[in-house]
Amino acid sequence: MVAGNGDLRALVEEAGLTRREIARWVNVVAERRGQHLGCTHTSVARWLDGAQPRWPIPDLLAEVLGRKLGYELTVSDLGLRDRRPPAADPFDGLSVARTVSDIRRAVVELTGRDMNRRNFLLGSTFGAAAFSSPALFWSTASGAEPEPVQHTGSDRVREADVERIRQTVAMFRKLDRAQGGADLRDTVVNHLNKIAADKLTGSYGEDVGRGLFRAVAELTELAGWLSFDSGRHALAQRYHIQALRLAQAADDRAYGAYVMANMACQAVYLGHGWEAVQLARAAQQGARGSLSHRARALVLAMEARGHAAMHNERACSEALRAAERSLEASDGDDDPGWCQYFDKAELAHEFAHCHRDLGMPHATQRHAHEAIGIRADGYTRRCAQDTTFMAAAHLVERELDQACAKADEALDIASRLNSSQCNDFLRAFRTQLKPYAGERVVREFSERAEELYAGMAV
Structure with missing residues (x-):
């Protein structure tokens, strides 16, 4: 009984090719595909004895033997494992759907990939420029005749x-x-x-x-x-x-503007202030007067965030004041449901967020305190964020006791959440604490944080 790959041996015998001829033809077909393999008759002997050749040799063998025999062969017909790499997925989710x-x-397709692949896009990075084409397509569409749906x-x-x-x-x-x-x-x-x-x-x-x-x-x-x-x-x-x-x-151009505002929010969160400003401005222009006062205030607040990230205090202040005036003009009667959450507490949060990025600790504390004081129940994430902003503002002033006390409050609130945003803000605060690691109050806070977030990357 002959050991090795019986299927491959039988096909080679049927084709009437020597080992040297098989090696030569595999190399020829590979060169036509732009690949150099350098297979020899010794390589072929190993395959016949049961060794599994590296990819794409099995595919090349199937082509060589199939041509000689006059019928199509698959890799499995040769008694080999099909280890071809998965085909590239043409769907990237970033392209604008034309119809x-x-x-x-x-x-x-996007949700299907997300559901069925645990690590779908996990290694991919955010690219602010990828928002440009969809935003341009949306904002420049004529809108004279709605698309038939x-x-x-x-x-x-x-x-x-x-x-x-x-x-x-x-x-x-x-x-x-x-x-x-x-x-x-x-x-x-x-x-x-x-x-x-x-x-x-x-x-x-x-x-x-x-x-x-x-x-x-x-x-x-x-x-x-x-x-x-x-x-x-x-x-x-x-x-x-x-x-x-x-x-x-x-x-629905108003809702499109809201989506653009959230694009701006994500952009500024990841350090793209200029792009955030452009997205927020495009949202206002593309809405073509369809925004309610409250919705316009929301979009203006995202523009202000972008200016703050670029440390443009004047432009940030102008956008915040415009948002404040717009919110004051709102009576709520014409507000769609998606923007009704944007109230005085939310605007105060935006003031705190912007002043934090501008490096103005007193204003940050004042606005964050106001937001917490007037906010309705159920906004746990915002409370955690505003409390963290206050802690960071105290730290800028080197008020370690007050900073750690507020950070303790933020930890307690954040422990009721599962929010990457809150964790990121707390992580940033703990990084800023490192120069004071020798202080007792800082050591005690760090120990509490480590205990609370054991096993979590905060």
């Missing part, structure tokens, strides 16, 4: 279905503000995938369809926001881009 049909497919599918979609999506989004947003996005993200992505696959591909006319696209835009943006709060920035960026395109298909 309504394309955006339907894009949302299903009606569709014929298996199941009829009704207004009640759309309303359920809106209610679900409102529920998820409330949970996000109270407990952070990391624990909620996968649930929302799974729900979005089902909605996109079942509802967007169902049957509906223009009116229901436009409402459906608007509701799915909100759900998609929420998936982006939760990915952002989970530290998955490359993934968040892709959800934001798809949400913007869905808002455009829905002919």
